[in-house]
Amino acid sequence: MIRRVSRQALRSAPAGGLGYHVINAKETTFDVFGGVGHTTDEYRVTQVIANKIDTRFSRTTLVLGEESSHQLSPTVSAKQLLEVYPGLSGDKAVLMKLKAGLGVALSGTLNLTVGLVDSYNSKPPAAQKKNDLALFVGISVKLGEN
Numbered sequence: 001m002i003r004r005v006s007r008q009a010l011r012s013a014p015a016g017g018l019g020y021h022v023i024n025a026k027e028t029t030f031d032v033f034g035g036v037g038h039t040t041d042e043y044r045v046t047q048v049i050a051n052k053i054d055t056r057f058s059r060t061t062l063v064l065g066e067e068s069s070h071q072l073s074p075t076v077s078a079k080q081l082l083e084v085y086p087g088l089s090g091d092k093a094v095l096m097k098l099k100a101g102l103g104v105a106l107s108g109t110l111n112l113t114v115g116l117v118d119s120y121n122s123k124p125p126a127a128q129k130k131n132d133l134a135l136f137v138g139i140s141v142k143l144g145e146n
Contacts, residue, residue: 013039013085015063027071035063039085039095047125050091059090075105093123111140 017035040058049057065083072078078101085095101115115136124130 009044010042011039013037013061015061017063023068028068030066030068032066033063034065037061037063037085039087043125049125050093050123052091057091059087059093061085061087061095077103079103091123093121095122096120109142111142113138113140 015035015037017033017037019031019033021029021031023030037060038058039061040056043055046053046055047057063083063085065081067079067081069079070077080098080100083097087093087095096119098118099115101113104112106112113136115138117134117136119132121128121130
């Protein structure tokens with residue numbers, strides 16, 4: 001068995017901003033948002049990022065994004081969220097996260113959900129990949145009345 005141990009201990013990213021409903025209908029919503037934030041990455045062991053050696057890396061970031069949801073049919077829905085955090089200070093890394101999901105009602109109480117998450121870091125620690133991709137599949141059960 002191969003076990004991958006995460007070197008990153010914590011990423012904190014408080015942010016604030018404003019958003020706008022571009023489309024706000026029953027079948028489709030589309031929102032955009034933006035603001036400013038501060039990201040801090042803390043590692044368990046010393047890392048080399050953009051020629052800096054440390055266990056803590058911080059940057060002020062812009063926060064840009066869009067989100068949508070779509071009712072494709074009475075039993076199928078889709079959602080997606082794109083967040084981009086271009087660094088304005090520090091190592092000026094660009095962090096990006098895309099989340100997409102599809103839900104299918106199998107019955108009145110059972111749903112099948114498939115999701116994809118792609119995380120990107122333009123300046124990862126040495127020997128780390130820039131992308132991290134995950135696929136999720138799940139079944140949910142509704143309890144009680146709707």
